[in-house]
Structure formats: structure tokens, C-alpha cells
Amino acid sequence: MVPARTLTLLAAALLVAACDRSAGPSAAQQAAKAKAAAEFAASEQAWRDQRLAELTKPDGWTSLIGLHWLDTGTHRVGSAADNGIRLMMGPAHLGVFSVRDGKARFVADAAVAVDGEPSKGGVLRSDADEGGPSVIAFDEGKGLATVIARGGRLALRVKHADAGSRLHFTGLDYWAGGPGWQVQARFIPHPAGRTLPIANIIGTTDEIPNPGVVEFTRNGTPFRLEALDEGEGTLFLIFADRTSGHGSYGAGRFLDAPMPDAQGRLTLDFNRAYNPPCAFTPFATCPLPPPENRLNLRVEAGEKTYLKPAAPAKDT
Numbered sequence: 001m002v003p004a005r006t007l008t009l010l011a012a013a014l015l016v017a018a019c020d021r022s023a024g025p026s027a028a029q030q031a032a033k034a035k036a037a038a039e040f041a042a043s044e045q046a047w048r049d050q051r052l053a054e055l056t057k058p059d060g061w062t063s064l065i066g067l068h069w070l071d072t073g074t075h076r077v078g079s080a081a082d083n084g085i086r087l088m089m090g091p092a093h094l095g096v097f098s099v100r101d102g103k104a105r106f107v108a109d110a111a112v113a114v115d116g117e118p119s120k121g122g123v124l125r126s127d128a129d130e131g132g133p134s135v136i137a138f139d140e141g142k143g144l145a146t147v148i149a150r151g152g153r154l155a156l157r158v159k160h161a162d163a164g165s166r167l168h169f170t171g172l173d174y175w176a177g178g179p180g181w182q183v184q185a186r187f188i189p190h191p192a193g194r195t196l197p198i199a200n201i202i203g204t205t206d207e208i209p210n211p212g213v214v215e216f217t218r219n220g221t222p223f224r225l226e227a228l229d230e231g232e233g234t235l236f237l238i239f240a241d242r243t244s245g246h247g248s249y250g251a252g253r254f255l256d257a258p259m260p261d262a263q264g265r266l267t268l269d270f271n272r273a274y275n276p277p278c279a280f281t282p283f284a285t286c287p288l289p290p291p292e293n294r295l296n297l298r299v300e301a302g303e304k305t306y307l308k309p310a311a312p313a314k315d316t
Helices: 004-023 027-056
Strands: 064-070 073-078 095-100 103-114 117-124 136-138 143-150 153-160 182-189 195-199 205-209 212-218 221-227 234-239 253-258 265-269
Touching: 064 073, 212 265, 221 234, 253 265
Parallel strands: none
Antiparallel strands: 064 153, 073 095, 095 103, 103 117, 103 136, 136 143, 143 153, 182 212, 182 265, 195 205, 212 221, 234 253
16 A cells, blocks of 8 residues: 555656646647747848858959049059059059049940940949949959949949959858847838938948838837938848947948838848948948947847958068
């Protein structure tokens, strides 16, 4: 015969075990959680793969080899030492660029194509023109030159598929992030036509359409980010945070967010915060975070600072 005390202890143990089972997640709940985690990881990896592919494609940001100002007058351009504007790589004499009344013209001294067709040159569109800039291709298409307009001046932007910054790209590193950095937010519109002055790394300021502000809460603290609209069908956020210069790129990061729904709701996925082109090349013209978008918050999600390849050791 089993003692009553033993029976009592056994019943208590069974009760505790039953409570433990009921308090913990069921097998179905665990499976659903694992599925959600796998779907999140797959989605983030797909985004990262696409980000890397765009950054390192033959004409991606890592292929930039030069930014040369084209002031009014004539400029001979090429890789030889006798050019007024010397290219890092390309033909010894690419051609002559002349600027007058805010328009650039090009006369080729090498075999080039303009907008995909063999050409000796002509008047060039800049990136401020409808339809985008004219594209001058050289070195059998490995090199590309376009005219960009910044701060009332024109500049020649040059890319090359064989740029060292592309061929020796060291890869992207990310904060741990996670689903907790997919933050629910609220969009509050500004009056129509409002713009926000945005300074850039070359020292000029542009007025950018500023349709509204995005509000979100983190750990019980409210935060606000002024949103920009660059005509891409998304909200563009430029922000700095407490990790800027301390693990993240010092000049801030970018974040693309979906347009809000009819109730003004949207999700900010800080896991997809990414570095501006200036993190990878000195030849980009990146906008900087406005004062309103400097967060008193550590955003430990998204891209970390890019670690450029070490410079080759000098002979001694």
C-alpha cells in the first residue's frame, strides 16, 4: 500500500507538471514562432543580397572614381598628365568638355558612346534635366561619365567597373537588429508644398520636398523623423543616432519607408537602414541628416560602418 504522504507528493508533482505544460508554449506555438523567425531571416537576407548586388554592380556606387567640377570654360579630360582634369583611369585623352550658360558640351578625343550610340559628342543633359543625364561610355563600356548639377554648378561624375573600391570591396556588416526593430509609426502630414533645407557633404544646401513627419515610440520614449519625398514612391529618411560614429557611419544613415496607409500608419524597418554612398567613396555628394533627425537613441539595427580595404604597405 502506497503511503498517503507519497500519494500527496505525487499528485502535487503531477499538478506542477501540468501547470508547467499549460504555462509554456505549445508545440504549435513553437512551430509558428520558428516559422516567423525563419521568414524574417530569409526576408532580411534577400534584402541584404539585393543591397550588396546594387552597391557592387559594374556601375554601382563602389565604381565611382572621380567627381570633377566643370566651371564655365573649357576642360580637357583624360588620364594623361597633360589634361586639366585628370581621370584616375580611362583613355589618355577622353575629350574636351565646355560649359556655357549652365550647359555642358562634349567633343570626344577617344572612342566613346553617348546614350548607347557611337558618338563624337554634342550637348549633354545633366541629372537635373528631364530624362536624366547623358551617359558617356568609354573603355568598351567599363567607364561611364555623366554631368550632375549640384548647388548651381555642374560636375563630371566618373565611374569605372575596374575601380579598386569595387574590385576590393570588403563587404557589409550589420548590427544584430531583429524583429523588434520593425517599429510601428504614424505619419503626420505637413501643409502641401513644404520643403526642408538639406545640407550635403560638399557644402551646399538643397530644398527637398518635406511632406510630413513620422512619429514612433521606442522603450516608451516618443521620437520624430522628418520625411522627404524624392519622387520614388516612398518616404526617404536621413537620420543620425547614438551609434553614429560609434559603430555606424558617422555622417548618418538612410532609411526608405513605405507611404502611410489611409489612417497614417506605416512600419519603419530599421534593420534596413543603410549607409549613404559617401561611406564607400569620396566622390559622392551625400545629403546629411537635418537637425530634426538626430535621434537620442541607439539604433542597433541596419548597416554598420564600412571597413575600407587596408592601403598597401609602402616600400621602405
